[in-house]
Amino acid sequence: MSFEKQDLDLVLVPSGLLVMLVYHLFLLFRCINRPHTTVIGFENNDKKAWVARIMQVDYKDVGTALTVINSNTSAATFLCSVSLTLSSLIGAWLGSSSTSVFQSDLIYGDTRPLTISIKYICLLSCFLLSFFFFVQSARHFVHANYLISTPLTDAPVEYVEVAVIRGSNFWSLGLRALYFALNLLLWFFGPIPMFVSSLVMVTILHYLDSNSRPLHKHQYPSSRNHNSHTNQGLKRVGELISEVGLTAQIRGRRLPDQVGV
Template structure:
């Protein structure tokens, strides 16, 4: 009877956890496509487009700042890809070792601990780590392509090409993080279906908080308008600074002289 209840927990709670995670991400995808300004992904993509446009206006000879930013994103994607493939190798070795697999087949775990279910746990966990590795590699590939485009000398690269490469790199980066989130939830399944279900609820609540954007989108004006505005403000400040400052008594005398002159003109 106890074994039947444990197996029933895996049958009910594990699909519920996966449905909760997949359902949230489908809702997030719908929001990104329909109302991107309400999500952090859409907010960041909007800012990335403006950043690429400003960097290309500086010319290929002054692109060191843009290359530094892209290189930092490239390094982060490469680092997480290395971690994902290392964890995948570790889990693959663990699956191949029959003695170490018996560690999590203890009666302490309240759930199905049969060898077939344990193998499914490891295989699904391995699949999501490999998926995260693939996404991070694709992210690094697009950032490298953006590096080539933005540093091409003596060539008018369309802004849309570089924007597409940078945004795709960021999107694959987000997909890699989502795969790691799924892997974290599946890692809790090793300790039983109840920790996995509780972890999936906490994960969805945390992701909803992190993915929701309440900041309005910044409307980036053209650089020419910004320069003209700053130049007008600078000229206005210089004009105020150069104007002679009169004391109150001098201003009163000038006003009285002007009034007397107007009265004389009126009587004549």
């Protein structure tokens, strides 16, 4: 019976990890070659338009942009702290000599101490990888904050776009590492929950990552056109004021003539 449990771990656990890995490689291929079919590419298109518009406003009006960047930075920092805390707890638990609660006979799978240690190490690796990705995400968002808040800057828009897009991409990678950690966490309860969780998660992620809407082509009036429209409007208002003044002057001259008659 023990051999059957070990054989089940050797089949289902690599199969579940392979399903997750193949899906994310397929998602990476779509993000590179067909970004419009993914939610990541759809959101990155909107973020590029947001950066292009933010870089056109006056320096005194960038407060809203800095609030958005700061909220993303705070979220990345929070998840970074959570990942580091969980990594520390797992490391302390792994280093303790207490008997593991996951070696019960109720768990249908390999419950040997060596396998339990491998589970802890895999889970710890996922949390540490998530910590690294969220740190990089916060780093790029902070850099974007510096570029946007620089007064009278002539930095190209592409620099800010790269910082914001990279921060978002590292955020996505950190979440994917947490998804892998969830599957490995269920491995503690046996290979069957882990394999089923991998299939369910891939199905849900495929639904959430797919995009069928066309990319919106954001178009904003340039500052030159805006100024020309403004000047034309002011010119038209000036002409109307001149016509009103001329009409009033003519009527003022006619009024005494009529009184004299």
